[in-house]
Amino acid sequence: WIGDWFKKADKNNDGRMNFKEVASDESLSMTINLKDDEFVLFYKMLTQRDDVMRVFQEYSSDAQKLSQSDLEVFLREEQLEGDDVEPLAKQLIERYEPSDTAKLLKAMTFDGFLMYLGSAEGSIFNPQRRGIFQDMSQPLCHYFISSSHNTYLMEDQLRGQSSVEGYIRALNRGCRCVEVDCWDGANGEPIVYHGHTFTSKILFKDVVNAVGNYAFKVSEYPVILSIENHCNVEQQRVMAQHLKRILGDKLLKSTLDGRAAVGLPSPEDLKGKILVKAKKIGNLEESFNGVMEDSLSGEVSDEEDAADIEEDNLHRESVRRKLKVGQSKQRLSKELSDCVVYCKSVHFSSFKHSRIHSKFYEVASFTESKARKHLREAGAEFVHHNSRQLTRVYPTGFRTDSSNFNPQEMWNAGCQIVALNFQTAGEGMDLNDGLFSQNGRCGYVLKPSFMREPEKRFNPETPQRRDGYQPVVLTVQVISGQQLPKVNIKEDSIVDPLVRVEIHGVPLDQAKQETRYIENNGFNPVWYDMLRFTIHSPELAMVRIVVEDYDKTSKNDFVGQYTLPLSCMQQGYRHIHLLSKDGTSIPPASLFVHIRISELE
Known part of the structure; x- marks a missing residue:
């Protein structure tokens, strides 16, 4: 507070306050009548901390200062900074002690102690976990990945504004998986908005531009574009052209070494790359043999809101029949399909089916309620599945106000891409920001070892049963x-x-x-x-x-x-x-x- 007033009053920015500057500032003019020592007293009164003084006096041998050895005892016994605290004690005195006399005596005054406790080193968050400290060379499926849902929306899901600003904000917060809902637009230009609602529309190419410009501003690790594709084949071709032209070398167009891959690459391998997650014609292996049709029929959309309604409201069978009737098979363009390498969206049938048939590059998506059901019925299976493959979980279609579910439940199952509405503040985003505040805020956090090793069989319902x-x-x-x-x-x-x-x-x-x-x-x-x-x-x-x-x-x-x-x-x-x-x-x-x-x- 004092610092702020000081800066405001320091008109010529010389870091000092002359008589004229103080006199011209009404809020500070009262201090003109305070003598030096009175001003210090006034400042001390404002910043008095009896709670910290109690701790200081408990560890000070003379109740006046902390000698270097007093400080070492405090760091070792109270702060649990390890056994060899001598170098740390020296550093802290050097860094936080304002009195040169105390520094010469290798001691810390109360002011220095207060400065240390108020600093980043004295905060609750361990500074050693601020930077990147985790192994970044494991397969993508071994990390939690900061992920956004309906990234283009600034407000609610029904009439909110769509904006490229949503992508810029999410990427600047370290988000590494953004969602793009694509629909046919006028003049052959695909558009992005929340389909069948009154949300405003933006151009697909503007979204790709924003992603290209902001993807690697705060983290150099890969960004996944989760494409929700509702476009006709012609506009899908336009989408592919925009992706290739605007993103250039940033777009991952083939496996890393150009050969058939046997497992997911790591965040380290994929630095500076943008991956497309969408439907793909055939499989990754075939794309090396050059046997590909021009375009293929198939369901292109990934989201299962219909399944959500089925689960929450209606009998399964009748809905499934309605869906079968209503599903017009949409065709997929080869150009867009070729942009999909390590993240092929697939429909999930069962954990058993996945164990036998799934390829490492296939990604299943679940609504939060589907994910919860799997978690209840087969927690250990879910964790096991996620040790091998990527899973995306997104909010149910009933959250029209863009509220968030609690992502912790999904992380407990090892789900990596837990997509939240970044525009909605509250507990869900607090947890997301909290989890990803470590490891350089790079958007990737390594899962615990018992979730990465398939033989561990960790079940979040019975944590006491694990090795x-x-x-x-x-x-x-x-x-x-x-x-x-x-x-x-x-x-x-x-x-x-x-x-x-x-x-x-x-x-x-x-x-x-x-x-x-x-x-x-x-x-x-x-x-x-x-x-x-x-x-x-x-x-x-x-x-x-x-x-x-x-x-x-x-x-x-x-x-x-x-x-x-x-x-x-x-x-x-x-x-x-x-x-x-x-x-x-x-x-x-x-x-x-x-x-x-x-x-x-």
Whole structure:
């Protein structure tokens, strides 16, 4: 806050405040009458942190400063930074201690300690997991892939606006699989919109342009274009021309080494490449023998909303008969088919059928309700299927408001392409942002080993039955909050904050606990409340921390949240820098917590 005012008042941007600049700023003119020491006192009052002072004094040998050895004890015993903390202690003093005198004494003052705890290194998210730290050379099916549904929509599914902006936003958020619904347009130009609705229409070529321009701005790993094709053969040819002309070398047109492939390539192998996921004539092997018809009849569309309705409303058989009658066989152009290499969309019949007949490059798509049904009836089979092949899950057709399902359920089954409405803020996108905030935000996260190895037979319903099962206990002590934003714009409104910690993971791990609410204090509420969770599949667990404004009579208002994988949490005293509803930061709002993760005895 002080920094912001300083910048505003520093008219000539010289990093200093002269008398004239201070005098010209009304909000700062009161400080003109404060002498130096008074100003510092005023600043100290604003930033007073008794909660941090308690910790500081507990570890300081003289209650004045932390000597380097005091700091080492704190880092080793409290922050669990390992045994050899001497180099880290030196670095932290060098980096965060504002007093040159203290630096010379190899010590840290309270101000330096506060700066360290408020920094990225003092935050709850482990900085070592920020960059790319995972093995990126495994087959694509071994990764969770950040994926968007109806990417062109900015609002709801019925009358919302379609825009290339949707693609730009999703790709800039690290999304690696975008959806393109293609329909016949005027003048032979294919268009993109939500078919049979009042959503506005955009040109297919404009979408391809946007994808070409933004695909690799935040991540160099491959982008999958999930094409929902409702076009006639002529317009499919136009689609293929646009893809080849606009994307050029970025478009993957053949297997990587030009020979028949035996398995899916890795994100590393496919850097800088755009893959098309759509129907394909024949199979990948045939395309090497050059035996191909010009075009072929077949169902081209991938989505199974009809199947969803069948499941939720009607008897299977009667619907299947209606569908058979209503299905006009659509023809597929060879040119578009040739653009499909490693992601051939296929209809799913059963896990058994897949085990015997499926090719590694075939991708099945499920509505969320179909996926849930498979998960209930054959969890281990589903995980096993996903150790070999890509699966896409998308929201049911009934979500006309573009709401999201909870992606965690689908990740529990090892589904890689869990497609969410990126335009809709809330729990679903918080979890997605949280999972993909690690590994360089590159849009690919390696699945746990027990989901990648087919012989492991992991079932999310019974995590305790797997080899190497080791549950953990997570303890979160919620100590205090700092400068939580007002929810209502009303002059006199002050929040009554409470903190809820949610665990999202396998069914056995789903849990929520809350602190008390603190009346009328969003500036520096203090709780010291202890929340404890037992977690059976820590490798899959996500932790979502939510601050709400308590209300006796109506639903609590959202204040801020932060979501991260349990595996990325740092232990000890940590700050949580809160995010707004849409996932952007809201400085200086934070929580101060103490974290412990220990094996369950």
